[in-house]
Amino acid sequence: MRLSSIYKHGFGSLGVTVDKQIVYTMSAMEHNPIKGVVSKGFPNVIRRTKESFLVVAIPALLCYLSYDWGTKLQAKLDRKDPKMYENDV
Amino acid sequence: MLRNNPLINLFIGSFYRLPAPININYFWNGGSTIGVFLVIQIVSGLFLSMHYTSHMQMSFFSVNHIMRDVNGGWLLRYMHANGASFFLGLIFLHIGRNVYYKTYYRKGAWIIGILLLVVSMLTAFLGYVLPWGQMSFWGATVITNLITAVPVYGEAIVKWLWGGFSVENPTLNRFYTFHFLFPFVIVALSVVHLFFIHMLGSSTPLGTFSNTMKLDFWPYYGVKDIFGFSIIISSFMMLVGFSPDLFGDPENFKKANSMVTPVHIKPEWYFLFAYAILRCIPNKKLGVFGLVFSILVFFFFLFSKKKLMSSLFYRLIFWSWSMNFIMLTWLGGCPVKDVFIYMAQISSFIYFFFLLILMLI
Secondary structure (H helix, E strand, C coil): CCHHHHHHHCCCCCCCCCCCCCCCCCCCCCCCCCCCCCCCHHHHHHHHHHHHHHHHHHHHHHHHHHHHHHHHHHHHHCCCCHHHCCCCC | CHHHCHHHHHHHHHHHCCEEECCCCHHHHHHHHHHHHHHHHHHHHHHHHCCCCCCCCCHHHHHHHHHHCCCCHHHHHHHHHHHHHHHHHHHHHHHHHHHHCCHHHCHHHHHHHHHHHHHHHHHHHHHHHCCCEHHHHHHHHHHHHHHHHCCCCHHHHHHHHHCCCCCCHHHHHHHHHHHHHHHHHHHHHHHHHHHHHHHHCCCCCCCCCCCCCEEECCCHHHHHHHHHHHHHHHHHHHHHHHCCCCCCCHHHHCECCCCCCCCCCCCCHHHHHHHHHHHHCCCHHHHHHHHHHHHHHHHHHHHCCCCCCCCHHHHHHHHHHHHHHHHHHHHHHCCCCHHHHHHHHHHHHHHHHHHHHHHHC
């Protein structure tokens, strides 16, 4: 709501000239309201996942590897029983 | 004709026929879902306050009374405790969405948003002290003692805050007062936040303007929001019903004892990233500065130049930063041992350095 629009039309007018309104609707002849949800929707999910997979998975893998390295190293340093490190190189 | 009435005009213009872009995705549900959890917190908190006593001799037992004797008290308490986790978790997701889609060019909304984060974190911290368990008391002691890092006046400020020489009954009372007050400050800031957003309308995932092609908010995004609420509220109620102590600390089942320090003092999960940064810096003053700066650094996004859709490099840095954030959260909960401190130091550097890169590209 731009201030000038608020002065003119009151609080709630966004200040843009709305000259068309999009309305989504189905054909009156269409009997299946969820047509294409699986046949088109599922391949679309696969496509979107493939596009972003590496960008998310590579940092996640690197962080998991650091977490694994850190916990194992700390567990090794926490050993107190001599029998647990008698075979260390 | 309906629009002649100012209240109805407000409702119609801000909600019912609010012009919204046609291509916003489920990440745009974040704001309204946070609002729902704010209402849940305020209502559950209001009912809890009818049974809670804020005196240090009675607070722990009053919480026990709520859990065991008050009708539905266990539900109210668990909804309030876990609602805080969901509230802050959703705020983190919301901020992440804004950084990913570069909506920080909307300076007014961004500044109010970061202020909302700060006040929410403060409210959550104050609320955690109220049950007066071991972790409540010692968490309050650790965090309030950080104020002594302020040069010259630190000691005086912290004694003024405590209302005494340590965390005691005056501290509990004033924490209760401010914990009750701050949610209404959050509500007021949220209205201002919405005002700034509605000045330009919602952003879009592509970063492009959408003034030439808009949808009415209702029914499209109204129903989408309700669908989003139902998913989140279902997972919330599953947590409350089946695993309500998952995010809790076992130490808080014991009444506060100033003579017994817990082995591992740590805050709730949503503070752990900042706690890791605080602990890994050996110098006390720099550690406190790191803790505070880890939140205030987001204000520096105001100086970024707006660009359209994020490049591949930006997205890679963003996801690396996000995974690093999760690792910092894990490190904040780890005991203070060499390897974890070393990892926290590297993670803290990555946290600030990658944020700087995100601001520059």
